[in-house]
Amino acid sequence: MKRRALFGWKYHELSLGQVELEVALIHAGRDSYKAVCYLGLERQRFGTGYYQIMQALIFAVEEINADPELLPNITLGFQIFDTCTTLKEAAKGTLWILSGGQVITPNYHCHKGAPLAGIIGDSGSTRSILMAQFLGLYRYPQISYFATNPVLSNRNQFPTFFRTIPSDEFQMRGLAELVSHFGWTWIGLLATDDDYGQFGIQMMREKLTDSGVCVAFIETILLGQSNRNAPHVVRIIRESTAKVVVVIASDSDFVLVVNEALRQNVTGNIWIGSEGWANSALLSHELFQVVLKGSIGFAIHGGRMPEFTRYLKNLHPSKDLSDIFIREFWAITFSCKWLSYDNKVDLISNDSIQVCTGTENLQSLMTEEVHRASLNVYNAVYAMAWALQGLFHCTSGYGPFHDGTCVDISSLHPWHVLYYTKKVNFKAKGGLQVFFDARGNPPAIYDIVNWRVSAKGALEQIVIGSYDLSAAENSMQIERDVIRWANNNTQVPQSMCSPSCASGFRKVLITGNPLCCYECARCPQGQISNQTDAVECLPCSWDTWPNLQQDRCLPRPTEFLSYEEPLGYILAAIASTSSIIPLFISVVFISYNKTPIVRANNYSLSCLLLLSLFLCFLCSLWFIGYPQPENCLLRQVAFGMVFALCISCVLAKTITVVIAFNATKPGSRLRKWTGVKVSYCVIVLCSFLQIILCAFWLIFSPPFSELDTDTKPGVIIVNCNEGSLTAFWCMLGYLGLLATISFIVAFLARRLPDSFNEAKFITFSMLAFLSVWVSFIPAYLSAKGMYTVAMEVFAILSSTWAVVICIFVPKCFIVLFRPRMNSREHLMSKGSVQK
Known part of the structure; x- marks a missing residue:
């Protein structure tokens, strides 16, 4: 194959710019195939990067032709067609290729040479969609190296489309994961108004929403406007609180926005780049470092191609005479101008303009670099070659077509190559495994790059990680320690609508605001x-x-009225000490049981009352300490029964006083009731009723120990649940009823003669008793935790002391300290005075 066949068609007046590269393989004889390549060229300026992509195609074809193992005895050829980045030219070029390269004749192939086998390209998604609709009708395989629109993965619409660059579906998922990886929740989105940008925005919003990231603004770079709407876009970015902006655009469109940001002095933002500009040479100029320094983005997965680098270094205008672009490439690379008839005078007279001599050396400028777009083109050519390799190495009888047949080269059809293109799976020289999935997509691998300032002052892209969906574990690998942000720090900048809520707090959404504003x-x-x-x-x-x-x-913490608590041991000490008093009084009464004042107050009832008072003091100890189940079961019952015995004794004493006084009247029928039997009957009856009530309580709803977590926040109150509050209050009410009856009877008998009367003391004792327990009710209901129990213990001790003080202390005082008053004469005389 001769090199001059490369550029023999329509390129005399074009300068190489944005490359739109497609390859089609054309049958050129029994053992020769020609690859037809489309290059989209921009007339305004020369792009060295796009020229390099074109050279990658040429290099790959020549390398395959020189390989004795891959397609032996078969020579690949190619032609290049310019789409001019327009749909019209893309459609024209496709139809021209399908017609055989002479004139466009739909549904006819007029070229006498070999039939077309396949096409590589286009780079643009919109143009690739148009081309794929034509090529799909004829079943021609199409391999794009730059078209990333996810729509092209639809096999129903585009059954013959393949690509060596991952779909934007994977890129947008990765960009969303990248945003989440750094903890950014408040970002802006900027995209061009073409398919690439708008599909990207749509997918990004879905992925970001799933990740809990909110979008502060969505702005569009309007391709129909000469300034790309840059002033408005930059103003929105400047006014927004979002410090991270994801940009889905090509470098040629984004550069105008960067220029405007530079003019408005908008700096400090973190730009997240799509593969359309993440490794752009155009944006790497030192002028843009103030704006773009610290940016990160997804770049096309690249690799080193040392042989291709050497190939580029050997390019020279004197060697490649058929290459109409090399002189422009040379002039741009060495910043010089070639002498011509038109500019000869100007160049000679102007010393500031350097003249290209051809003696300049590419070896000194080009170093081993990571090739990205060039590698995609290189792999696309090899994919087509390996498809042909499979086709020509088919074993008859074991072929994939009807009855196991293989393809005869004389009857090659495009769907034959399409079948083997789907089966392509080879390891490229860079180590990457190349294959296509069921939707025509390659393995989704991206390099993650960080924009830094190089030693020369220009921006350079340093690979800091990768995004590989085929990885077994973590698809995103990032070396966070090597990243340099806009402020040259390694600490990740923040971009949140609201500050983070610390531990102990929760987010509360604000109505009408995004989820991230809280x-x-x-x-x-x-x-x-x-x-x-x-x-x-x-x-x-x-x-x-x-x-x-x-x-x-x-x-x-648990809470109960413990002996270790100050309140607990004080009450326990009072109860224990107080219980000695009834015993002491009993000793006094026993010692002086023959004296008038002891005998006049019903000695046996007094002893029984003192015993009950002793038990009342002791039963309060049952309420102190950990509420064991047996304690809970019996303490209220014990309290009710001993107090019922106590009040029953007081009532019996009161009734005895009344009966004794009235029995002394002449002809009184009460003389037969003056014995101790009446008193004991009253005591037994009153106590028995309390016993019955307590028995029903224990049988049907007994008290039990419980852990109360609701009454006091943060504390477990260990207490005794009364089981039935009705039974508890009935028991307490019954004691109140006995005390009330005793109080009324004693009050009515308070004016009886002193020699027979202790009714005054009983009146005061019952008045104090009732006052204590009436006051106890609201205090008991309002207290919480151990203070509830403490209130009951205090009421028990207070009411018991009231009975002791009011009934027995005056008598003991007379017996011990006023023996003169403890005589029959004194009592009788006092009684006579009363009468």
Whole structure:
């Protein structure tokens, strides 16, 4: 194959710019195939990067032709067609190729040479879609190296389309994961108004929403305007609180926005680049470093191609005479101008303009670099070659077509090559495994790059990680320590609508605002959040409670009226000491049981009453200490029964006084009731009723021990549940009823003669008793925890002391300290005076 065949068609007045590269393989004889390549060229300026892509195609074809193992005895050829980045030219070029390269004749192939086998290209998604609709009708395989639109993965619409660059579906997923990886939740989106940008925006929004990221603004770079709407876009970016902006655009469109940002002095933003500009040479100029320094983005996965680099270094205008672009490439590379008839005078007279001599050396400028777009083109050519390799190495009888047949070269059809293109799977020289999935996509691999300032002052892209969906574990690998952000720090900058909510707080959404704009509220009582930006707080278990910071649960302290508590041991000491008093009084009464004042107050009833008072003091100890189940079961019952005995004795004494006084009247029928039998009957009857009530209580709804976690937040109150509050209050009410009856009877008998009368003391004791227990009710109901029990113990001790003081202390005082008053004469005389 001769090199001059490369550029023999329509390129005399074109300068190489944005490359739109497609390859089609054309049958050129029994053992020769020609690859037809389309280059989209921009007339305004020469792009060295796009020229390099074209050279990658030429290099790949020549390398394959020189390989004795790949397609032996078969020579690949190619032609290049310019789409001029327009749909019209893309359609024209496709139809021209399908017609055989003479005139466009739909549905006819007029060329006498070999039939067309396949096409590589286009680079643009919109043009590739148009071309794929034509080529799909004829079943021609098409391999694009730059078209990333996800629509092209639809096999129903584009059954013959393949590509060596991953679909934007994977790129947008990766960009969303990249944003989430750095914890950014408040970002802006900027995209061009073509298919590439708008499909990208749509997919990014879906992925970001799934990741919990909010979009502060969405702006469009309007390709129909000469300034790309840059002033408006930059103003929005400047006014937004989002510091991270994801840009889905080509470098030629984004450069105008960067220029405007530079003019408006908009700096400090983190730009996230799509593969359309993430490794752009156009944007790497030192002029843009103030704006773009610290940017990160997805770049096409690249690799080193040392042989291709050497091939580029050997290019020279004197060697490649058929290459109409090399002189422009040379002039741009060495910043010089070639002498011509038109500019000869100007160049000679102007010393500031350097003249190209041809002696310049590419070897000194070009170093081994990572090739990206060139590698995609290189792999696309090899994919087509390996498809042909499979076709020509088919074993008859074992072929994939009807009855196991293989393809005869004389009857080659495009769907034959299409079949083997689907089966392509080879390892490229760079080490990458190249194959196509069921939708025509290659393995989704991207390089993640960070924009830094090089030693020369220009921006350079340093690979800091990769995004590989075929990885077994983590698809995204990033070396965060080597990243340099806009402020030259390694610390990740923040971009949030609202500050993070610390542990112990939760996010509260603000109506009408995005999900990422929220307020931080303290977790409700009893709940915690142990991570930042918690959406919901977690309740602690029943036996734990949050600490002050509400970021972890601690075991709840238990509370009960313990002997170790100051209140507990004070009440226990009072109860124990108080219980000695009735015993002491009993000793006094026993010692002086023959004296008038002891005998006049019904000695046996007094002893029984003192015993009950002794038990009343002791039963209060049952309420102190850990509420064991047996304690809970019996303590209220014991309290009710001993107090019923106590009040029954008081009532019996009161009734005895009344009967004794009235029995002394002449003809009284009460003389027969003056014995101790009446008193004991009253005591037994009154106590028996309390016993019956308590028995029903224990049988049907007995008290039990419980752990109360609701009354006092953060504390487990260990208490005794009364089982039936009705039974408890009935028991207490019955004691109140006995005390009330005793009080009324004693009050009515208060004016009886002193020699027979202790009714005054009983009146005061019952008045004090009732006052204590009436006051106890609201205090008991309002107290919480151990103070509820303390209130009951205090009421027991107070009411018992009231009876002791009012009934027995005056008598003991007379017996011990006023023996003169403890005589029959004194009592009788006092009684006579009363009468």
